[in-house]
Amino acid sequence: MRIPWNIESHLREEQVGTEVADGVYQLCSTMTNMYLIEGDDGLTLVDAGLPAHMDLLQAGLERIEADISDINAVILTHIDPDHIGLAEPLRKEGIPVWVHEDGEEVALEGLGKPPIGFFLLMWRPAFVRFIRALMKDGMGDEEPIAEVNTFTEGQVLDVPGQPEVIHTPGHREGHCSFWLPDSRILFAGDALITLDIMSGKAVDPEPVRGGDLFNFNKEQQEDSARKLATLGQVSLLPGHVDPWRGDLGELYSPAD
Numbered sequence: 176m177r178i179p180w181n182i183e184s185h186l187r188e189e190q191v192g193t194e195v196a197d198g199v200y201q202l203c204s205t206m207t208n209m210y211l212i213e214g215d216d217g218l219t220l221v222d223a224g225l226p227a228h229m230d231l232l233q234a235g236l237e238r239i240e241a242d243i244s245d246i247n248a249v250i251l252t253h254i255d256p257d258h259i260g261l262a263e264p265l266r267k268e269g270i271p272v273w274v275h276e277d278g279e280e281v282a283l284e285g286l287g288k289p290p291i292g293f294f295l296l297m298w299r300p301a302f303v304r305f306i307r308a309l310m311k312d313g314m315g316d317e318e319p320i321a322e323v324n325t326f327t328e329g330q331v332l333d334v335p336g337q338p339e340v341i342h343t344p345g346h347r348e349g350h351c352s353f354w355l356p357d358s359r360i361l362f363a364g365d366a367l368i369t370l371d372i373m374s375g376k377a378v379d380p381e382p383v384r385g386g387d388l389f390n391f392n393k394e395q396q397e398d399s400a401r402k403l404a405t406l407g408q409v410s411l412l413p414g415h416v417d418p419w420r421g422d423l424g425e426l427y428s429p430a431d
């Protein structure tokens with residue numbers, strides 16, 4: 176797959192509420208993913224997309240015969256404009272929003288302007304197309320989240336599906352992945368994605384490229400990839416583009 180030249184904001188019909196793993200549904204638009212985990216006690220939304228994604232969420236909920244009131248929690252892999260777009264609107268509906276404790280401050284204060292490194296990457300056509308697609312869906316219009324619950328490494332969250340928190344910093348300081356051990360489903364956020372956003376090519380799961388220009392800390396990204404590799408065989412649901420199934424231990428030598 177390559178990022179097309181003229182990405183339109185659109186709903187990828189086939190990915191509006193598709194069951195991508197047991198009891199897990201993908202909501203995807205312009206390459207950015209949200210997921211719904213179905214538990215006995217309602218739904219958990221993993222990541223909150225972009226501000227224009229409310230229709231996508233509604234369409235996905237409809238497809239699985241649910242509605243907003245069935246969502247009992249929003250859990251965020253990290254605080255970036257393309258992962259928090261619906262967080263504050265859903266919080267206003269009374270749905271608690273969860274972030275890692277290292278992301279709390281920025282969640283509450285808002286993201287502000289992008290770092291200078293972001294602009295230094297703008298000579299790359301594929302990167303520009305990626306960013307333009309996100310902007311079409313409202314990147315930059317996201318609101319700070321007025322109130323958040325926080326979690327820490329290793330915590331099993333008391334939300335539908337009971338995902339376990341794996342702290343995977345690097346792309347952002349408070350970045351986390353979520354793990355469902357029984358079904359071996361890994362919500363990797365942007366710790367491992369299946370798209371090289373610098374070239375637009377599909378890749379095996381890898382940390383977001385762009386080094387420290389685009390990420391918080393490249394070395395931490397690599398450590399986090401090795402940490403996730405200790406999980407071995409997974410169904411990996413990334414923050415962007417397509418899921419992947421396989422043994423992460425074959426891609427990265429697991430951390431000691």
Ligand SMILES: [Zn+2]
Pocket residue numbers: 255257258365414415
């Ligand atoms: Zn992202």
